[in-house]
Amino acid sequence: MTTKIDIQSTARMLLEKDNILILCHKNPDGDTLGSAAALAHALAGIGKKAYVSCHNRIPAKYDYLNIPLVEEGAEIDFVVSVDVAGINLLGDSLMEYAHKINLCIDHHGSNGEYAEYLCLKADYPAAAQLMYEVLCEMGCEITPHIADCLYTGILTDTGCFKYSSTTPLTHIIGARLMELGAQHTLLVEKFFMSKTRKAVQLERYMMNNLEYYFDDRCALLVLTREAILDIQPDPTDLDGLSSMPRDFEGVDISILIRPLREEGSYKLSIRTGETVDACAIASALGGGGHIRAAGCEVIGSIETVKKAILREVENTLCQ
Ligand SMILES: [Mn+2]
Structure with missing residues (x-):
């Protein structure tokens, strides 16, 4: 049973606890890492022990967040997940916590309500926006570094304040x-105005291999294992690849299919324009997310996976 709580109760709960472990979602992004880092630093600032853990190694791109990773044998009395919509998103190495999460701070409408307590703002574009309010409510000092962590989460989850989930409040908090000292220019440059060579190679691959369906309203890219072996991208090089075709004229749905490590299993990223619900499509295949950005993992051959997602897209477009 999950109890939903507001920001005030969340703040009060965190103030009462110590030895806090903060969990991020697997394949971490700027929001889960920025929110976790901000919470960990803020808790440390008020004299508490707080650590972060993630299934994956933290990409080097996020080194500046200075995330205090949990060490072997650390005493843990309270477990918080941030930006984690469901326990399946924790990743294998964090599965031991799957049923021991005390508090979840999240902004996914599709949240699986797996934690003891849930602080959810499904209309917030980033968990970091919610985390800012929680930290303010706790009376924590938002240092320039914590401001950078929170700004990273908001910036990356809103596509640089661009996505339709961005609200006046998002700008006010931004x-x-x-x-408070967030380095706007540096962070925008880092996440939106520079591309690695491998990211550019991936874009070229996309341009050459994009498939169109349903009167070109759906653009689909299969990133093959061969292409990955050839280009050898870092996980962060893939950021943005799934949403890029959505910006092409006439495209309402953009889908990226890429193989997971286990043979015969694929990760699907779905990005949509104003008229299509990405989360509904992902949910039909066992995933979830947000209305414009969602994802799922599907088992099968690439042909059956493609068929399955295109069937869901067709259902949505024909509604
Ligand atoms: Mn998020």
């Missing part, structure tokens, strides 16, 4: 974080 502005406040800039006042």
Whole structure:
């Protein structure tokens, strides 16, 4: 049974606890890492022990967040997940916590309600926006570094304040974080105005291999194992690849299919424009996410996986 709680109760709960472990979702992004880092640093700032854990190694791109990773044998009394919509998103190495999560702080409408307590703002574009409010409610000092962590989460989950999930409040909090010392120019440059060579190679691959369906309203890219072996991208090089075709004229749905490590299993990223619910499509295949950005993992051959997702897309487009 999950009890839903508001920001005030969340803040009160965190203030009462110590030896806190903060969990991120697998294949971590700027929001789960930025929110976790901000919470860990803020808790440390008020004299508590707080650590972060993630199934994957933290990509080097996020080194500046200075995330205090949990060490072997650390005493843990309270477990918090941030930006984690479901326990399946924790990843194998964090599965031991699957049924021991005390508090979840999240912004996914599809949240699986797996934690003892859930603080959810499904209309927030980033968990970091919610984390800012929680930290303010706790009376924590938002240092320039914590402002950077939170700004990273908001920036990356809103596509640089671009996605339709961005609200006036997002800008207000963004502005406040800039006042508190968030390095806007540096972070925008880092995440939106520079591309690695491998990311550019991936874009070229996309341009050459994009498939169109349903009167070109759906663009689909299969990133093959061969292409991955050839290009050898870092996980962060894939950021943005799934949403890029959505910006092409006439495209309402953009789908990226890529193989997971286990043979015969694929990760699907779904990005949609104003008229299509990405989360509904992902949910039909056992996944979830947000209305414009969602994902799922599907088992099968590439042909059956493609058929399955295109059937769901067709259902949605024909509604
Ligand atoms: Mn998020």
